[in-house]
Amino acid sequence: MTTSLRIVLILFAISLLAGTATGNQLAYQLSYLWAILLVGSWVWSRYSVRGLKIERNARTLRAQVGQVFEERFEIQNPSRLPRLWVEIRDESMLPGSEGSRVLTLVEPNQNRSYLARTRLMQRGAFPLGPTILASGDLFGLFPANFKTMPADSLLVYPLIVEVQNFPNPPGLLPGGEALRRRTQQVTPNAAGVREYVHGDPLSRIHWLSSARRDHLMVKEFELDPLADVWIFVDAQAGVQSMRPMEAPVYTSQAIWQRDIKIKLPPSTGEFAISAAASIARHYLRRGRAVGLVTAGQFMGLLPPDRGERQLGKILESLALLRMEGDIPLRGLIETQAKHITRGSTVIVITPSVSEDVILIFDYISRRGLRPIAVLLDSATFGGSAGTAELILRTKTMGIPVRRVDCDVELSISLSSNQ
Numbered sequence: 001m002t003t004s005l006r007i008v009l010i011l012f013a014i015s016l017l018a019g020t021a022t023g024n025q026l027a028y029q030l031s032y033l034w035a036i037l038l039v040g041s042w043v044w045s046r047y048s049v050r051g052l053k054i055e056r057n058a059r060t061l062r063a064q065v066g067q068v069f070e071e072r073f074e075i076q077n078p079s080r081l082p083r084l085w086v087e088i089r090d091e092s093m094l095p096g097s098e099g100s101r102v103l104t105l106v107e108p109n110q111n112r113s114y115l116a117r118t119r120l121m122q123r124g125a126f127p128l129g130p131t132i133l134a135s136g137d138l139f140g141l142f143p144a145n146f147k148t149m150p151a152d153s154l155l156v157y158p159l160i161v162e163v164q165n166f167p168n169p170p171g172l173l174p175g176g177e178a179l180r181r182r183t184q185q186v187t188p189n190a191a192g193v194r195e196y197v198h199g200d201p202l203s204r205i206h207w208l209s210s211a212r213r214d215h216l217m218v219k220e221f222e223l224d225p226l227a228d229v230w231i232f233v234d235a236q237a238g239v240q241s242m243r244p245m246e247a248p249v250y251t252s253q254a255i256w257q258r259d260i261k262i263k264l265p266p267s268t269g270e271f272a273i274s275a276a277a278s279i280a281r282h283y284l285r286r287g288r289a290v291g292l293v294t295a296g297q298f299m300g301l302l303p304p305d306r307g308e309r310q311l312g313k314i315l316e317s318l319a320l321l322r323m324e325g326d327i328p329l330r331g332l333i334e335t336q337a338k339h340i341t342r343g344s345t346v347i348v349i350t351p352s353v354s355e356d357v358i359l360i361f362d363y364i365s366r367r368g369l370r371p372i373a374v375l376l377d378s379a380t381f382g383g384s385a386g387t388a389e390l391i392l393r394t395k396t397m398g399i400p401v402r403r404v405d406c407d408v409e410l411s412i413s414l415s416s417n418q
Contacts, residue, residue, distance in 0.1 A: 002140060002141060002142075002143065004139055004140045004141050005141040005142065008034055008037060008139075008141060009038075011030075011034055012031055012034035012035060015027050015028075015030040015031035015033075015034060016028075016031040019031055037139070037141075038141070040137075041137035041138070041139055041141040041142055042137075042141075042142050044136075044137040045135075045136045045137045045141070045142035045143070045144045046142075046144065047081070048083060048084075048135035048136055048137070048144050049083075049086070049133050049134070049144045049145060049146055050079075051077070051078055051079050052075065052077060052083065052086065052133050052135075052146075053075070053076040053078070054073065054074065054075055054076070054088065054131055054133055054148060055076070056071060056072070056073055056074075056099075056129065056131065057072045057074070058070070058071045058072075058128065058152065058154065059071075061153065061154055061155060062154075062155050062312075063120055063154065063155075063157070064120065064156065064157040064158075064159070064315075065120050065121065065122065065123055065156060065157065065158060065159040065262055066119075066159060066260070066262045067119075068117050068118070068119055068120070069094075069117070069118045069119075069120050069154065070115060070116070070117050071099060071115070071116050071117075071118075071128065072113055072114070072115055072116075073088060073090075073099060073101070073113060073114055073115075073116060073131075074111055074112070074113040075088065075106060075111065075112045075113070075133075076111050077106045077107070077108060077109065077110050077111075077112075079108060079109075080108045080109070081108060082105060082107050082108055083105075083106040083135060084104065084105060084135075084138070085102060085103065085104045085105070085135060086102070086103045086106055086133060086134070086135050087100075087101075087102045087103075087132075087133070087135065088100055088101045088102075088103070088131065088132075088133060088134075089131065089132040089133075089134060090116070090129075090131060091129065091130050091131065091132060092126055092127060092128055092129055092130075092131075092150070093126050093127070094118060094120075094126040094128075094154065095121055095122050096118050096119060096121060097116070097118050098116050098117070098118060099116035099118075099131075101114055101116075119260070120156050121262065122156065123156045123157060123158040123159070123270075123273070123318075123319045124155075124156055124319060125153050125154070125156075125319065125320060126153060126154045127150035127152075127153045127154075128151070128153060128154055129148065129149060129150030129151070130147050130148060130149050130150055131147070131148045131150075132145050132146070132147050132148075133145060133146055133148075155316060155319055155320075156319060157315040157316070157318070157319050158270075158274050158277045158315065158318050158319055159262055159264060159274045159277070159410075160274070160277050160278050160281055160315075161274065161278045161409070161410045161411035161414070162278075162411050162415075163278050163279060163281075163282040163411065163415055164411075164415040165415045165416070165417070166279060166282055166402070166414060167400040168286075169227050169229060169288075169345035169370055169372075192220050193206050193209045193217045193218065193219055193220065194217065194218060194220055195215065195216070195217060195218075196210075196215070196216035196217060196218050197218075200218045204218045204219050205217070205218050205219075206218060206219050227343050227344050227345055227370070228288075228289045228290075228291060228304040228341060228344040228345070229283045229288050229290045229291070229304065229344070229347065230290075230291045230292075230293060230304065230336075230344060230345065230346045230347065231276050231279060231280060231290065231291070231292050231293070231314075231347045231349065232293045232294075232329070232332065232333060232336075232346065232347065232349065233273065233276050233292070233293070233294045233318075233321070234272065234329040234332075234349060234350035234351065234352060235269070235272075235294050235295055235296035235321060235322075235323045235324070236295070236323075236325045236326065236327065236328055236329060236352075237323060237324050237325060237326065239268075239329075239350065239351055239354075239383075240267070240268050240269050240323045240351065240383075241267075241268050241351065241381045241382050241383025241384075242265070242266060242267040242268065242269070242381060243266035243267075243381055243382040243406065244266075244382075245265055245266050264410065266381055266382070266406050267381065268323075268351035268376045268378065268381045268383065269323035271376055271381075271404055271406070271410060272323075272349045272350075272351065272374075272376060272404075273318045273321060274410055275349055275374055275404060275410060276292070276314075276318055276349055277314065277315055277318050278410070278411070278414060279347060279374070279414065280292065280314045280315075281311055284306060284307070284308075284310060284311050287306060288306070289304035289305055289306050289310075290304055290306075290310060290314065291303050291304035291305075292314050292317060292318075293332065293336055294317065294318075294321055294325075295325040295327040295332050296321045296322050296323055296324055296325045297321075297322045297324045297325070299327075300317050300321070301336070302314060304344075328356070329348070329350055329352060329356070329357075329360060330356045330359065330360050330363075333346075333348070333360055333363065333364065334363060337363065337364060337367050337369065340367075342367070342368035342369065343368060343369070343370070344369055344370070345369070345370045345371075345372060346369045346370065346372070347371075347372045347374060348360065348361070348364075348371060348372070348373055348374065349374040349376070350374075350375065350376065351375075351376035351377075351383065351387075352378075353378055353383075353384050353385070353386030353387055353390060357373075357375075357390055357394075358390065358393055358394065358397075361373065361394060361397060361399055362397070365397070365399075371399050372399065372400045372401075372402075373391075373394050373399055373400070373401045373402070374401075374402045374404060374414070375387055375390060375391055375394070375401060375402070375403055376404045377403055377404065377405050377406070380405045380406040380407060381406045391403055400417075401417075402414050402416075402417075
């Protein structure tokens with residue numbers, strides 16, 4: 001019960017009692033007035049949101065941290081009567097969302113729409129809703145609303161930075177026969193031809209074979225004998241750390257800034273995920289086949305592949321990753337390394353300062369793999385010290401190392417050989 005309704009009920013009761021006790025006509029008239037106000041407001045409130053419809057349409061349901069997400073809200077009033085005011089409440093969990101509005105005088109059979117823009121500051125999956133349409137009578141006695149559940153979700157990819165000088169793994173591998181795998185990518189290695197299937201690109205049709213066989217034939221390709229790149233992200237909950245941070249302030253002016261710099265939260269998890277995404281894009285741009293292994297809230301394994309489609313798979317996996325795993329990095333690598341082709345590059349991203357990190361690199365090297373270490377300095381994130389000693393010992397083993405510091409831009413950390 002609202003405060004306004006409580007006051008009107010009290011006034012109605014006082015007027016009615018006064019009229020009954022004294023027979024005063026003015027008191028009776030006031031009680032009739034309050035009764036008419038209550039009934040009229042209740043009827044108006046029941047009508048105020050009936051029949052209203054709302055639609056939310058986004059240009060894309062895939063975006064990246066730092067981009068501006070644009071969504072259109074459209075309100076439809078199919079009734080023959082106007083709605084004096086309608087409040088739209090956007091209750092989605094998207095940080096900084098500004099979809100809530102108040103529209104006045106929505107005329108009969110009218111559609112009203114507006115755009116809501118949000119600067120994306122956090123990775124993850126965010127349902128676009130629920131959305132509440134609220135209205136009521138003129139005096140606020142009987143608020144009325146109804147809720148529509150979300151129909152779509154927005155997936156926000158992690159922040160990607162430019163990597164300029166990351167270790168380049170060796171290319172050719174001995175025993176190329178073991179790497180003969182068919183691929184949808186166009187490579188210099190043609191493996192043969194097969195019959196055309198609906199959806200095959202016309203550029204892959206082999207016209208000489210098609211003429212000889214009197215039906216369309218397309219070329220098949222094999223992966224180049226290049227070393228695969230595997231990225232292991234340490235998602236064990238026990239090794240993560242995070243400094244206290246202030247909640248970001250979202251302003252409408254920030255939407256229009258082109259060169260706005262997005263700061264990652266001071267968390268080893270967020271830095272590790274952004275580093276993995278940036279390194280994956282770096283190698284995919286150079287034609288490498290990149291795979292990803294994580295063990296957060298669930299086990300995730302993406303086999304190596306090339307192209308933009310593989311980058312999309314990696315970004316989607318990283319966007320949903322939560323650093324809540326209970327599998328230690330050593331167990332994860334010892335389980336998966338035996339299935340990795342010799343000569344492949346294994347990039348290990350971890351904030352751990354445990355002795356097991358050195359044992360992991362030794363194990364990777366003994367299996368004929370080429371490790372690269374990306375070590376997050378846990379002390380700069382409010383965690384345990386010991387990263388500097390690990391870096392020194394890792395370099396002594398001849399393994400390339402990149403040190404990630406919370407107070408240094410990630411692009412600089414990944415690009416500089418410290």
